[in-house]
Amino acid sequence: MWSKLVVDMEKATVERLPYDKEYLELGGRALIANYMMDLVKTGKMDPKCDPMGPQNVLIFCTGVLAGTNFTTSHRLSVGCKSPLTGGIKEASSGGYIAKLMADQGLRMITVHGLPADDKLRVLHVGRDGKAELLDGEDLRLAGTYEVVDRMRERYGDAISVACIGPAGERKYKAASIQITEFGTLHPCRVAARGGVGALMGVKGLKAVVIEKPDTPYKVEYADKEKFQAAVKEINECILNEAKKDPFHVFGTVSTIESTGTNGILPVDNFSGKLFKDYEKLGVKEFLAKLSARGGCNQRPCQPGCLVRCSNVYNDENGEFLTAGFEYETIALFGPNCHISDLDKIARMDRMCDDIGVDTIEMGTACGVAMECGKLPWGDADGIIAMLEEVRAGTGFGPTLGDGCEAVGLALGAKRIPTVKHQAMSGYDPRNTKGTGITYATSPQGADHTAALTMGRAFDDAGRAAQAYASNKLQVAISFSDSMMCLFAFSNVVPKKELLGDLMSGLYGGPADFSRVTVGLGVKTLLTERAFNKMAGFTDADDKLPDFFYTERSDATGSVFDIDQKEIDVLFDF
Amino acid sequence: MITTYECFVPPIMGFGASKRIGIALHARGHKKAFVIYDKGMEDFGIAPPIVENLHMSNIETVCFDEVVPDPPDEMVEHAAEIARTAGCDVIVAIGGGSSMDTAKGVNVLINNPPPIRQYFGVPKGLRPGLPMVFVPTTAGTGSETTNMCVISCVSQNKKDSVVSPVCLGSLAILDPELTLGLPPRSTAMTGIDAFAHAVESLTGGQANPLSDALARDAIHTITRWLPRAVENGKDPVAREKMLEASYFAGMAFTNALVHLGHSIGHTIGARFHVPHGLACAFCLPEVIEYTAWTEKEKVEMICEEMGVTVPEGADWKEVGALARDAIRALIKKVGLPNLEQSNIPLDELVKLAPMVTADTGFAIIPYRITAARVAEMFRSAYSA
Structure with missing residues (x-):
């Protein structure tokens, strides 16, 4: 039987309890939505509560297929009421920790209350399954790479760590939770968005460390044969499709090859211009640097991944610089800040991972700061110096650490690319309007994993089919984030109905795809929307910043001209 | 809003226009036409004069008169096989939507391997087919000017469509005389x-x-x-x-x-x-x-x-x-x-x-x- 850990930070206790039966067929994003709504319904949380206050709960959970050999079934979802948006939050991450949670028989860890003292603690789950809160004071203000080194010294390499860096400890609203990757143990996988690291910081929880258990938990199947037959077919499909997938062949950096040519790539704080030098940040340059310096791509971030989009990026001396170096970081610290130096951006990526802060918030915030004259365009060293201030908590650091909107407001910016207080990712919504609709309507705020619609409508900068694409994809991603990695999901499309067979083989009941599409998809979105409404969001929050409606993109002449009525009815199911 | 206009199929239009088909195809250098219609076109005497007209301009014809409503994929694949072996250099469709959809389906398969169902949707990288000439005998479908064909997939029991430049004709012959007998x-x-x-x-x-x-x-x-x-x-x-x-x-x-x-x-x-x-x-x-x-x-x-x-x-x-x-x-x-x-x-x-x-x-x-x-x-x- 599955278990859960309930951590009380006020009493500094940990309890292992049976996992709730009503949540058995839920995981990841769907579980978080349901759990949060249940907190509200049972009066344990006021949806309008201060996200940094004692009522907020930090949730770590696995997907609904955790513990099985279905590829990418071990994503970690981190949930809470977001310190950044004030709405519901699910931050999804790769890495090894969800697999070890499943091996430990854990589907969920919930962290409640605020500590009575100001001590840092570490949640440790030992190889014998014993869970305890340990003193973490020696890790105060340690970067995440150092935290991992210390944990390896203490517990060996058969571990995974989820931890915060100085940004989380300083309760910055852009603070992330960094997760170690399978094999390398680099803390480069990230529950990045919505300030989940700030909540971990206010709870005084520096790290969660899970050891590989002596006896791994064995999943109980309703019909193991049925499940394995479906897994075989679907895994084969993903393996075959992934061979053609640029995310496998190159990595997410490949996205820039298309966004750079069609005006989707944000340039100079979402100015809508093209960036002539985008190829300096493209696939060719990236792969050349990897091979010349002993780096690599096609790395799995979790065991059993068939897409393997991760990488290790070394510096000019062949020394390790960063890992999990992704498109969003490259786009937003790159062209969005008028920078085309891949090595400098890689350094920023490493710094953000180590400080424990979201690269998307930092990249967009720096773009806004540059537009306001805080730094000259293209000043990579200036950004590196500002990130040092985030680490140290000095100068502009505390403002930058609170993310894009905080920087914009502090500097009096007129153009702040955020929705529901969260920064947009590396796609200009005028030139991928379905993505703009997603930004406007996602309960998560403007988000890079909520539904990017490029290539799914007739014309990315046109109106037709954009709302349809956003709706379909938001549903698909809601269930994908509840059971598997989005990148594997994008290769599952020809066999997607088999996801219903997986549910049936594991939990019994009919092999009905709607258990996935409706049960984990539509219902999740509607629950999240309902939570946000109770938290105070209204239809007026489902809008992009004004400048996207009024300023033409220089690249395409396009403005965001989607009829608000289409947006208002987007979630009519 | 920024927009673009799709290209169209040029027409020859007016009473008696179908009599120009031979001259028009000859002028385009065609020598052998694959002519697609249903048996009704023969029974009502619409297809034979058009075929004869082609012959008078020294254009050979290979006729396929087995078109049925809601063209099934199997029929389209069969017709395409005939067209491929016949070595035609132009496709002529006479009739309503079914004949024109059949012609488009045949054209998709002229230089791309069957089955056609693999091309449903907006397929990329289709090899181009032959020039197509459409002679509509109803006033409704508009298929003579569109770039899509609707095919019934027998094995999956559903209709789907291929949208591709390969489905676009090179000439439409709009002769109202051919529609006079429509009930x-x-x-x-x-x-x-x-x-x-x-x-x-x-x-x-x-x-x-x-x-x-x-x-x-x-x-x-x-x-x-x-x-x-x-x-x-x-x-x-x-x-x-x-x-x-x-x-x-x-x-x-x-x-x-x-x-x-x-x-x-x-x-x-x-x-x-x-x-x-x-x-x-x-x-x-x-x-x-x-x-x-x-x-x-x-x-x-x-x-x-x-x-x-x-x-x-x-x-x-x-x-x-x-x-x-x-x-x-x-x-x-x-x-x-x-x-x-x-x-x-x-x-x-x-x-x-x-x-x-x-x-x-x-x-x-x-x-x-x-x-x-x-x-x-x-x-x-x-x-x-």
Whole structure:
């Protein structure tokens, strides 16, 4: 039987309890939505509560297929009421920790209350399954790479760590939770968005460390044969499709090859211009640097991944610089800040991972700061110096650490690319309007994993089919984030109905795809929307910043001209 | 909004135009034509003179006369095999939508391996086929000017389409004389299909100024001339106007696409085996009424082209209701039955609503609606 850990930070206790039966067929994003709504319904949380206050709960959970050999079934979802948006939050991450949670028989860890003292603690789950809160004071203000080194010294390499860096400890609203990757143990996988690291910081929880258990938990199947037959077919499909997938062949950096040519790539704080030098940040340059310096791509971030989009990026001396170096970081610290130096951006990526802060918030915030004259365009060293201030908590650091909107407001910016207080990712919504609709309507705020619609409508900068694409994809991603990695999901499309067979083989009941599409998809979105409404969001929050409606993109002449009525009815199911 | 215009198939148009086919193909250097039609075209004496005309210009022909309605993939694949072995250099289709869809399907498979179902959707990287010449004998489908073909997939028991430049013809021969013998019921059903193309492309999210102009003209023409073509099939002006309107509406929807009315039509047509034009007509008034929320100006244009005066200051609901009533009056005037008169059971019909929302065309509806709302449209249209 599955278990859960309930951590009380006020009493500094940990309890292992049976996992709730009503949540058995839920995981990841769907579980978080349901759990949060249940907190509200049972009066344990006021949806309008201060996200940094004692009522907020930090949730770590696995997907609904955790513990099985279905590829990418071990994503970690981190949930809470977001310190950044004030709405519901699910931050999804790769890495090894969800697999070890499943091996430990854990589907969920919930962290409640605020500590009575100001001590840092570490949640440790030992190889014998014993869970305890340990003193973490020696890790105060340690970067995440150092935290991992210390944990390896203490517990060996058969571990995974989820931890915060100085940004989380300083309760910055852009603070992330960094997760170690399978094999390398680099803390480069990230529950990045919505300030989940700030909540971990206010709870005084520096790290969660899970050891590989002596006896791994064995999943109980309703019909193991049925499940394995479906897994075989679907895994084969993903393996075959992934061979053609640029995310496998190159990595997410490949996205820039298309966004750079069609005006989707944000340039100079979402100015809508093209960036002539985008190829300096493209696939060719990236792969050349990897091979010349002993780096690599096609790395799995979790065991059993068939897409393997991760990488290790070394510096000019062949020394390790960063890992999990992704498109969003490259786009937003790159062209969005008028920078085309891949090595400098890689350094920023490493710094953000180590400080424990979201690269998307930092990249967009720096773009806004540059537009306001805080730094000259293209000043990579200036950004590196500002990130040092985030680490140290000095100068502009505390403002930058609170993310894009905080920087914009502090500097009096007129153009702040955020929705529901969260920064947009590396796609200009005028030139991928379905993505703009997603930004406007996602309960998560403007988000890079909520539904990017490029290539799914007739014309990315046109109106037709954009709302349809956003709706379909938001549903698909809601269930994908509840059971598997989005990148594997994008290769599952020809066999997607088999996801219903997986549910049936594991939990019994009919092999009905709607258990996935409706049960984990539509219902999740509607629950999240309902939570946000109770938290105070209204239809007026489902809008992009004004400048996207009024300023033409220089690249395409396009403005965001989607009829608000289409947006208002987007979630009519 | 920034937009672009799709290319069109140039026509040779007017009474007797089909007599130019031999000269036109000869001038294009063609030597051997694969001619596609159904047995009816032979029985009614439409195909033989056209084939003879080709022969007089020294163009050899290989005839395929096995076209059936709702062309099945197996038939298309069979025809393509014949065409490939025959070594033709041009494809000629004579007939309505089925003949033209067959020709397009054959063209997809001329230089791409079967089965055709692997190309459903908007396939990329299709190898180009042969030039195609379309000779429509109905005024409705507009297929002679579109880049899509609708094929019934036998193994999957569904209709799907291939949208590709390979489906685009190089010449359309629009000869109203060929439509003079079309019976009133077929005239009405095909004519309303053209009308549906026009009003749906005018109100769709892909509309552009050119498609708007074409659609408006088609609406104006069909409203005035379809009843006359139905009433007196030998009326040459009515037949000429309708063929022209059908071609214009086809061009409009090549640009702007059709939406909910056709999603409903496809779903009802597949379930109850109702001819396409009639299936699209059932709920068309309600569909246009629904679009008025976001497309009020366009729906006002429909009223205007149909000769309906919109009172000053009318809100979207009033405009929608006016258009709904005008379109329903036209459908009745040309003698088409409603759902109830077509013996479609209401309880079975309502069950189709979720399938409408799953139809491919649902992607381009002006704004999202629920299956429950579609069911409401069914109820509203049922006995109207």
